[in-house]
Structure formats: structure tokens, C-alpha cells
Amino acid sequence: MLDTTMKNQLKAYLEKLTKPVELIATLDDSAKSAEIKELLAEIAELSEKVTFREDNTLPERKPSFLITNPGSHSGPRFAGSPLGHEFTSLVLALLQTGGHPSKETQALLDQIRQLDDDLHFETYYSLSCHNCPDVVQALNLMAILNPRISHTAIDGGVFQNEIQDRNVMGVPAVFLNGKEFGQGRMSLAEIVSKVDVNADKRTADELNKRDAYEVLIVGSGPAGAAAAIYSARKGIRTALLGERFGGQVLDTVDIENYISVPKTEGSKLAGAESARQRIRYRRYRQPERQQTDPCQRRRRPAHYSDRLWRRAEVAQHYHRDRRTLA
Numbered sequence: 001m002l003d004t005t006m007k008n009q010l011k012a013y014l015e016k017l018t019k020p021v022e023l024i025a026t027l028d029d030s031a032k033s034a035e036i037k038e039l040l041a042e043i044a045e046l047s048e049k050v051t052f053r054e055d056n057t058l059p060e061r062k063p064s065f066l067i068t069n070p071g072s073h074s075g076p077r078f079a080g081s082p083l084g085h086e087f088t089s090l091v092l093a094l095l096q097t098g099g100h101p102s103k104e105t106q107a108l109l110d111q112i113r114q115l116d117d118d119l120h121f122e123t124y125y126s127l128s129c130h131n132c133p134d135v136v137q138a139l140n141l142m143a144i145l146n147p148r149i150s151h152t153a154i155d156g157g158v159f160q161n162e163i164q165d166r167n168v169m170g171v172p173a174v175f176l177n178g179k180e181f182g183q184g185r186m187s188l189a190e191i192v193s194k195v196d197v198n199a200d201k202r203t204a205d206e207l208n209k210r211d212a213y214e215v216l217i218v219g220s221g222p223a224g225a226a227a228a229i230y231s232a233r234k235g236i237r238t239a240l241l242g243e244r245f246g247g248q249v250l251d252t253v254d255i256e257n258y259i260s261v262p263k264t265e266g267s268k269l270a271g272a273e274s275a276r277q278r279i280r281y282r283r284y285r286q287p288e289r290q291q292t293d294p295c296q297r298r299r300r301p302a303h304y305s306d307r308l309w310r311r312a313e314v315a316q317h318y319h320r321d322r323r324t325l326a
């Protein structure tokens with residue numbers, strides 16, 4: 001299954017494991033099951049810390065396999081093939097199950113560990129989907145960190161009957177406890193904020209302690225970002241509300257003919273937008289500029305709007321004079 005280069009690379013990664021990892025496969029006599037068996041056996045050969053066994057009695061999709069630690073039954077599961085764009089997700093799941101730390105913030109990791117609901121996620125992906133690995137990796141990490149969370153990443157090409165039965169129109173498509181949860185690219189923070197019901201209250205309490213905003217912009221895509229820039233540059237205390245900063249541009253790899261940008265990628269453009277806003281805002285904060293520019297409205301001290309750039313995506317509780325829908 002894996003060529004020599006891939007094996008060498010994976011072997012080097014698996015040297016980072018600090019805890020043993022067990023791969024438990026649930027297989028049938030299909031060709032896909034034989035493929036998965038061969039792949040898992042090859043992976044297990046690359047590290048003494050990885051073992052592989054079959055348990056075909058489990059009430060799980062076939063073929064599928066759980067990535068866990070010996071003696072445990074929790075962790076991420078792949079149903080179908082974890083190759084194509086999902087190979088990175090497989091490698092990360094192996095590493096993180098084996099004790100390699102995630103690069104997410106400690107606060108977010110702690111929030112995931114403290115979730116006290118039983119959350120069973122299923123994600124449908126395709127091997128050619130660019131947006132799927134982020135979602136699969138986020139949910140895999142949640143399943144690794146918290147035993148009350150499970151995640152099965154399902155290859156829609158292998159389980160086409162489920163794609164039809166559940167009317168999946170695009171991938172990634174995520175189901176939580178059997179119900180539709182979301183579709184398209186989602187970050188770990190977005191997923192956690194959606195399932196952590198207490199987080200809304202915590203955020204609302206934090207926001208209620210703040211002074212009132214003068215303008216609330218609903219929607220944090222390019223239009224919302226532009227509205228926020230031109231509001232904040234006039235010294236108006238501005239808040240930007242949205243689930244994710246970047247809007248639709250995050251849903252595509254190729255962005256072409258965006259004004260003055262012949263070709264870029266969605267995630268790069270969203271990153272560039274947020275960086276540009278910070279730069280522009282700092283420019284307009286300079287006191288000498290404020291005094292000489294007659295257009296500058298300085299109703300409130302400059303630091304009021306500064307919070308916007310530290311937290312572009314905020315919750316619902318605002319007092320406001322104006323609203324903009326973008």
C-alpha cells in the first residue's frame with residue numbers, strides 16, 4: 001500500500017510516539033477490507049509502539065478501524081480508506097493518540113477535556129476534498145482528548161448508501177448524535193463553541209462587562225471586514241459578529257480576480273485580510289494622524305476598538321446604536 005518514501009517518512013514521524021497505540025480493525029471479506037488490513041499491518045511494522053489487531057465482532061462499519069491506546073476503546077475511527085487528503089489526518093491521529101501534543105491553545109484543549117456530554121460525531125469525506133482534513137482532524141483530536149466524544153470519519157466513496165440515505169449533498173458533512181451538525185470547513189474552535197453550551201454564557205458574561213459598542217456588524221466575510229475597517233478607522237467603537245472570520249473565501253482553495261489579487265487561496269486571503277486590518281487600524285490609531293485628519297471622528301479613546309482585532313468573532317450580547325448586515 002505504502003511506497004518506500006512514504007514508509008520512511010511515516011517511520012520518522014512514528015518515532016515521536018511516547019505512548020503505545022493500538023489499531024483495532026473491524027473487517028469483512030471485501031477488497032476494501034483487504035486493503036485496510038494491508039495498510040494497518042504496514043503501519044504497525046514501522047514502529048514498536050504500534051500494534052494492530054482485528055475484532056470483526058464489533059457493531060461497527062466494515063471496513064473501519066479505531067485508533068486507540070491498549071486497554072482503551074475510545075479514540076478516532078476511520079471507516080473506509082484514510083488515503084488521499086486524509087492521509088495527513090491518519091498520521092496526526094496516530095501521533096496525537098501516541099502522546100504527541102497538539103498545537104492548539106491550552107485553553108481550547110482544556111475546554112475540550114471538560115466537555116461533559118456524550119458526543120458522537122460522524123463526518124463524511126471524499127479523498128479529493130480539500131476542506132475535509134481540517135474538520136476530520138479537529139474531531140479526531142476531540143475524540144482523543146475526551147473519552148465521552150467519539151468520531152468516525154467516513155469515506156463517502158466506500159459508504160455511498162449512507163450518502164444517499166442521509167441526503168449528503170457535499171463534504172465534509174458532519175452529523176452529531178445522528179443529526180446534521182454542519183457542512184463545509186469548520187475550525188476546532190468553531191466546533192467546540194457550538195457544542196459547549198456553557199461557553200455562550202461565559203462569553204456573554206465577559207461581553208456584558210464591556211462598554212457599549214456603537215456599531216455592530218453581523219457577518220465576518222469580506223464585506224463585514226470592509227465595513228469594520230471603515231467604521232473603526234473613523235474612531236467608531238465597532239464590533240464584528242460572525243461564526244468564522246473570512247466568510248465564503250474559506251470554502252475555496254482558488255480565489256481568482258479578487259480586486260488587485262489575480263490569484264490566491266481562500267485561507268491565505270482570509271489571513272491576509274485580518275493582518276491588513278490590524279495594520280490599517282494601527283495606522284489610524286497614531287495620535288498625530290488623529291489630530292491632523294479632519295475626517296477622524298474620535299468619540300471614544302482609540303483602545304476601545306482595539307479589542308475588535310484581538311477577538312474578531314464574538315458572541316451575541318451587544319448594546320448598539322447601529323447595525324450593519326454584511
Ligand SMILES: Cc1cc2nc3c(=O)[nH]c(=O)nc-3n(C[C@H](O)[C@H](O)[C@H](O)COP(=O)(O)OP(=O)(O)OC[C@H]3O[C@@H](n4cnc5c(N)ncnc54)[C@H](O)[C@@H]3O)c2cc1C
Nearest residue numbers: 219220221222223224242247248249252254255256257258
Ligand atoms: C467555492 C467558492 C469559490 C469562490 N471563488 C471566488 C473567486 O475566485 N473570486 C472572487 O472574487 N470570489 C469568489 N468567491 C466569492 C466570494 O467568496 C464572495 O463573493 C465573498 O465571500 C462575499 O463576501 P461577503 O462578505 O458578502 O459574504 P460571505 O463571504 O458569505 O460572508 C458572510 C458571513 O456572514 C455570516 N453570517 C450570515 N448570517 C449570519 C448571521 N445571522 N449571524 C452571524 N453571521 C452570519 C456567514 O457565516 C459569513 O461568514 C467564491 C465563493 C465560493 C463559495
